[in-house]
Amino acid sequence: MSKLMSDKKLMTDKKLIDGKKIAADIRAELKAKTDKLLNDTGIRPGLALLLVGDDPASRVYVNSKIKACAEIGFRSITKELPANTTEAEVLGIVKQWNEDPDVHGILVQLPLPKHIVDNNVIRAISPDKDADGFHPESMGRLVIGLPGFVSCTPAGILELLIRSNISIKGKHVVVVGRSNIVGKPIANLLYQKTPNANAVVTICHTGADDISYYTKQADILIVAVGVAEVIKGDDVKEGVVVIDVGMNRVDDATRPRGYRLTGDVHFPSVSEKASAITPVPGGVGPMTIAMLLSNTFKAAAGEIGG
Numbered sequence: 134m135s136k137l138m139s140d141k142k143l144m145t146d147k148k149l150i151d152g153k154k155i156a157a158d159i160r161a162e163l164k165a166k167t168d169k170l171l172n173d174t175g176i177r178p179g180l181a182l183l184l185v186g187d188d189p190a191s192r193v194y195v196n197s198k199i200k201a202c203a204e205i206g207f208r209s210i211t212k213e214l215p216a217n218t219t220e221a222e223v224l225g226i227v228k229q230w231n232e233d234p235d236v237h238g239i240l241v242q243l244p245l246p247k248h249i250v251d252n253n254v255i256r257a258i259s260p261d262k263d264a265d266g267f268h269p270e271s272m273g274r275l276v277i278g279l280p281g282f283v284s285c286t287p288a289g290i291l292e293l294l295i296r297s298n299i300s301i302k303g304k305h306v307v308v309v310g311r312s313n314i315v316g317k318p319i320a321n322l323l324y325q326k327t328p329n330a331n332a333v334v335t336i337c338h339t340g341a342d343d344i345s346y347y348t349k350q351a352d353i354l355i356v357a358v359g360v361a362e363v364i365k366g367d368d369v370k371e372g373v374v375v376i377d378v379g380m381n382r383v384d385d386a387t388r389p390r391g392y393r394l395t396g397d398v399h400f401p402s403v404s405e406k407a408s409a410i411t412p413v414p415g416g417v418g419p420m421t422i423a424m425l426l427s428n429t430f431k432a433a434a435g436e437i438g439g
């Protein structure tokens with residue numbers, strides 16, 4: 134590697150937010166807490182996972198979650214059902230897990246087959262076992278600042294910022310995307326009047342005439358739209374902190390698999406201007422599972438409620 138290239142790599146390494154390392158730290162902390170909980174109380178955290186249908190990406194995600202549970206000493210229970218399973222059958226399984234004292238967290242992998250209404254299933258999960266933080270009660274608690282389960286990707290983004298010593302108070306955070314899973318909860322998390330937040334938050338979305346009008350004003354830019362490399366260097370200001378939630382497959386004949394993974398942010402041009410940035414993969418992705426484990430631990434340890 135030439136000196137110029139190695140200098141550039143050093144510069145990039147310094148400002149990369151290493152989600153893989155931070156997630157590994159969190160998992161190690163949780164493993165120690167899990168050992169202690171088991172030792173002190175005999176409780177082993179248990180996560181129940183339901184996969185309906187044969188979406189290959191969902192299967193990969195569920196397998197990663199099962200593996201992550203095993204690595205830190207959680208029990209996991211998995212049910213895999215065919216795509217023609219009825220909504221009533223799914224609701225029956227959720228009810229059974231709601232009543233099972235060995236199940237502390239419940240996760241129904243989304244998307245569900247079209248004939249099942251996601252919201253009916255999410256609302257059937259006991260709010261006390263809502264490891265995904267998708268239940269309306271969890272969302273409501275977040276909005277009004279009560280303790281509760283926070284959706285895993287937003288919770289992971291907050292941890293990434295805190296553990297990278299990025300100050301949030303008074304900063305202008307611009308969130309691109311308004312999904313229930315990322316955009317809405319991360320905005321609500323970051324404007325709360327708490328020591329680790331207290332930002333001024335703008336949410337922009339496809340309703341905006343010119344998204345870059347907003348993104349250029351961001352001190353911290355969070356992008357969660359699911360469109361490959363849509364935010365370019367010209368859309369951000371110098372020194373911005375960038376959190377890229379996207380995970381998109383882009384055809385690439387030079388790769389053995391025929392595709393590469395990329396975020397919603399065009400990394401080469403945006404990283405030139407950013408003071409810190411998450412890579413894809415290895416940024417936000419690993420944090421989501423770490424926070425799922427954290428939510429399940431909190432449910433098992435009775436840390437949430439009231």
Ligand code: GUN
Binds near residue numbers: 241
């Ligand atoms: N599908 C994609 N991401 C998620 C997630 O975080 N939780 C669930 N339940 N389904 C998903």
